[in-house]
Amino acid sequence: MNHQSHDIITESSSSWEDLDPDEFLNHNKTDDGIDKNDKNDDDDEDDVNENDDENDENEEEDNESLTSWTQEFMEHWKQHAFAVLVAIVATVAAHSYKKSPSPAVPVPYSSSSSSSAPTLHLYDDAHEHLHEYTRTANITFCDPFDSSKDSSSSSSSSSSSLKVMEFHISNEFLPALHAHYAADVWQDVNYSRVLTFLEQLPSHLQIKSSSTRGLTHYYIDPSIETLYPYYNPTAEAKMSANGLETKPLRAAHLTFTGFGVKFFNLSPKPVLLYWDGREERKVVGEIAPFESLGTATTPGQSFSMTPVYDADQVVGRWVVTADDVTLYFEPMNDDQIQQLTQQERLLYQMQKLNQEFAKHYLIHSRRAWLSQFPRAFPLHPMWETSYIHQKHVYRDEGRDYHIRVESVLPKVLTIPDFLSDHECEALIQLALHEGLRASTVVAGSQRTMMRDVSTRSSDNTWLERGNNATSLTDAIYRRAARLLRLDERLFQKPVDDEVPAHRHSIAESLQVVRYRAGEEYTAHHDFVYPSQQLWYQPTRFATLLLYLNDDFEGGHTVFPRAVTRDLHDGVRIRPKKGTAVLFYSMLPDGNMDDRSQHASEPVQLGEKFIANLWVWEPLIN
């Protein structure tokens, strides 16, 4: 069985330093021969409560197997050095899987069909895309004393948008790191085993200094020149007093100033987060102890926090700016931290570990870390978005589909004629038949749904695949899977009572939305912020937005933060019946893409119909 190596090096070793980034990136995909414990893959689908029950039942058995597990864990880490060696070989083969193909020299406005034929990722069964999953897949650790080489500068690959980065973890947070590695060995989907056996979590790191050095990769924003490879500064030169001056390319200054913020509750009590308006405050959501909650906002906005059961006692207030978007409610002093239960202390440390990583990520990438460390890089493939207006063509069921890159930062692509007129009309009829209800937005770390007309004023309904006695939705799911280059079986719902459940889905039901005149969806992100206790860190990875009509005015889809040379309002897409918009909410380094923020402008006249198909990574929550 394949399992990724856990790359904590306790003794001075130069082997990892010699890896180039490609090797480093993939060397976790090593068969190190360690058997995982008995947890069946089918457990992946269990929800949190089911897992709790199962854990109670298995507690005795678990206690017995703990010693052998500990040995296994020890063995596992000892084999590290060997794993690295094997990995160097393995990476050559694995190279193409994790990395986007080397960008060919861009040819402006031409079809690049031959280089972009879709490779479908087919699996023997629908779980296979997770067989090698570990949460720590893309990090590795090394001896802090071995500074014989400066890893951060040595290994960046010109063909890759990912660059090696070094980060440091204070030793006080090492138990949290051990917990994540233990979760990998246990495949502990909700950390219930980790939290039950935390006294026995092995601590194998013999660290002699005050911090541990780790390595991972971060995504580098392509430069503005990269986005316009066909830009000719000489052709656009202008006359000045001293003669001809070439015009450098500059990114347009954006009028929209919004961004995502993430609030952390580093206290053992649940709290409520509020958005403070001039006259009233609105609940954004509840944040469970040691959990977080994110939302989209604008500079100068005030947020406040109260205990759940005392709305008058404000315990924190923040006026947000784009420079500081991860905000902590951290009321405990050292004594209070010591008084926490062991479970609470571990959860606290896990958040502190994430915070420490986030600082390093920000320094390197200049982006806020909105995911939870450790977060594996996305397993799903992404279409190459090397430059604006790049084109791809792929063939599906006997016809060509043309893709055009609308934006690189964020990654937005359009596919005209993805649906036929007849399919668009049939989907609208199906939705009307099902009945449309007031749209809601996700709120709180418990992810409850709330109506908020000031944000999203539309109506919607959900169309399940196959459950509508029609092959229409089924055909759309199949086509969407092929566009995303994913096995269409990953888009199937588990069949009720199927034992063992051979399927799980990474796609939500199709959501048909209707906007009437005046209705809109203000700038938001489609990704969600998963609990730090979820091993898979499930979140929305990509959105496929389908325009079902265009006989209305207004209602453009806007990416107000898209980087271009001249569009101050970002990229605006005029709805066209049958066109699909595909955009990614994640970056290749596992971070959420803050720039993926988007909106539906108000409809001015008539009614706008769209369908959303959300695809999750690495699986649906």
Ligand SMILES: O=C(O)CCC(=O)C(=O)O
């Ligand atoms: O209607 C649109 O153009 C955007 C819809 C959207 O962003 C959503 O439903 O999440």
Ligand SMILES: [Fe+2]
């Ligand atoms: Fe959206």
